[in-house]
Amino acid sequence: MVHMGYQIAVYGASGTTGRFVLAELEKRGFSGLPFGRAQATADDPAALDRALAAAAAVINTAGPFAVTALPLIAAAERAGIPYVDVAAEIEANADTFARGASIPVVPAMAFFGGLADLLVTAAMDDWTSADSAHIAYGLSGWQPTAGTLTAGTVSRERRGGQRVRFRDGALQYHSDALPSSEWEFPSGPREVIGEFSMADIVTIPSHLQIPSVTSYMSATAAQGLSEAAERAEPETFEVDVRVRRGSEERRLTVTGRDIYAVSAPLAVEAVERLLTSRFNVTGVASAGAMFDARDFLGALAEHLKTAA
Numbered sequence: 001m002v003h004m005g006y007q008i009a010v011y012g013a014s015g016t017t018g019r020f021v022l023a024e025l026e027k028r029g030f031s032g033l034p035f036g037r038a039q040a041t042a043d044d045p046a047a048l049d050r051a052l053a054a055a056a057a058v059i060n061t062a063g064p065f066a067v068t069a070l071p072l073i074a075a076a077e078r079a080g081i082p083y084v085d086v087a088a089e090i091e092a093n094a095d096t097f098a099r100g101a102s103i104p105v106v107p108a109m110a111f112f113g114g115l116a117d118l119l120v121t122a123a124m125d126d127w128t129s130a131d132s133a134h135i136a137y138g139l140s141g142w143q144p145t146a147g148t149l150t151a152g153t154v155s156r157e158r159r160g161g162q163r164v165r166f167r168d169g170a171l172q173y174h175s176d177a178l179p180s181s182e183w184e185f186p187s188g189p190r191e192v193i194g195e196f197s198m199a200d201i202v203t204i205p206s207h208l209q210i211p212s213v214t215s216y217m218s219a220t221a222a223q224g225l226s227e228a229a230e231r232a233e234p235e236t237f238e239v240d241v242r243v244r245r246g247s248e249e250r251r252l253t254v255t256g257r258d259i260y261a262v263s264a265p266l267a268v269e270a271v272e273r274l275l276t277s278r279f280n281v282t283g284v285a286s287a288g289a290m291f292d293a294r295d296f297l298g299a300l301a302e303h304l305k306t307a308a
C-alpha cells in the first residue's frame with residue numbers, strides 16, 4: 001500500500017529508533033516530518049502544535065517518556081490525530097493508560113511492550129482468560145543505546161530503586177532477588193533471568209484477563225545492559241510466549257534481528273492501520289487490543305519469522 005500525501009511527525013527523529021522509523025515511513029511511501037527538542041520541547045505546547053500542524057499522525061520515539069508522552073498525547077489530541085509511541089518505561093506506560101484519550105493512542109508499540117502483547121493475544125486465540133503469561137526474550141546480546149539506559153535510570157528512580165512485577169492482577173513493587181532459570185526455546189535451552197519486567201506487564205493486562213505476567217531475559221543480554229554501546233553487530237532475538245490455563249498451554253514464538261530496527265515496522269504498521277480504519281479503539285489501547293493481532297503479525301512476517 002502506498003501512502004504518498006500522509007505526513008507523519010516523528011518526535012525524537014535524531015535518535016536510533018527515530019531514524020529507523022523515518023526510513024520505514026519512507027519505504028512505505030509516507031512523508032516523515034522529523035522533529036525533536038531542538039524545534040519543540042515537551043513543555044512547550046505552542047511549539048508542539050506548530051510541529052504537528054500538517055501531520056496525519058505522530059510517532060513519539062523520544063524518551064524519557066515520563067517527560068515526553070503526556071504532553072505529546074495532549075498535542076495530538078489538540079491536532080485530532082492518532083498517537084503512537086515506543087515507550088519501554090513501565091510507569092510512563094501506566095500513566096498513558098490512566099490518562100485516557102479522545103484520539104487513538106497506542107503506547108509501547110515496539111519490540112518491548114507491543115510485540116509480546118500481539119503474541120500473547122494471538123496465542124490466547126479463543127481463550128478469554130488464562131492463569132499466567134510468560135514471555136521469554138532469547139536475545140543473543142544487548143548493546144543498549146543512550147536512550148535505553150536513560151529509560152532504565154528514570155524508571156528505577158520512579159520506583160525508588162525497587163523492582164516491579166505483575167502478580168495477583170496488579171503491579172507489585174518489591175526488593176526480592178531476580179530468579180535465574182533455564183528456558184527451553186525452540187532453538188534450545190538458554191539461561192534466563194526471571195521477573196525481568198518489561199512494558200509487557202502493562203500492555204498485556206490492560207486488556208487480557210491474566211493475573212500473572214512474567215518476562216524472562218537471556219542472561220547474556222541482561223549482562224550487556226550496563227553501558228551504552230556502539231551498535232556494531234545487532235542482536236538476534238527469539239521471543240517465546242506461553243499462556244497457561246489449568247494444565248493447558250498455548251505457545252507462539254518469533255525470531256528476528258535487531259530489537260531497535262524491528263521497532264520501526266511495528267510502530268509504522270500501527271500508524272498505517274490507524275490511518276486506514278483498521279483499528280478497534282478510539283482512546284488508549286495496547287497493540288493487541290487496538291489491532292487484529294494475528295493479522296498484524298502476519299503483515300510483519302518479513303521481520304518476525306514464526307518458529308516451530
Ligand SMILES: NC(=O)c1ccc[n+]([C@@H]2O[C@H](COP(=O)([O-])OP(=O)(O)OC[C@H]3O[C@@H](n4cnc5c(N)ncnc54)[C@H](OP(=O)(O)O)[C@@H]3O)[C@@H](O)[C@H]2O)c1
Nearest residue numbers: 012014015016017037062063088110111112145146147151
Ligand atoms: N519498547 C521498545 O522496544 C523500544 C525500542 C526502541 C526504543 N525504545 C525507547 O525509545 C527511546 C529512544 O531510544 P533510542 O534507542 O532511539 O535512543 P537514542 O538513540 O539515545 O535517542 C534518544 C532520542 O531521544 C531524544 N531525547 C532525549 N531526551 C529528550 C527530551 N527530554 N525531550 C525530547 N527528546 C529527547 C534525543 O534527542 P537529542 O538528539 O536532542 O538528544 C534522541 O532523539 C528510549 O526511551 C528507549 O527505551 C523502546
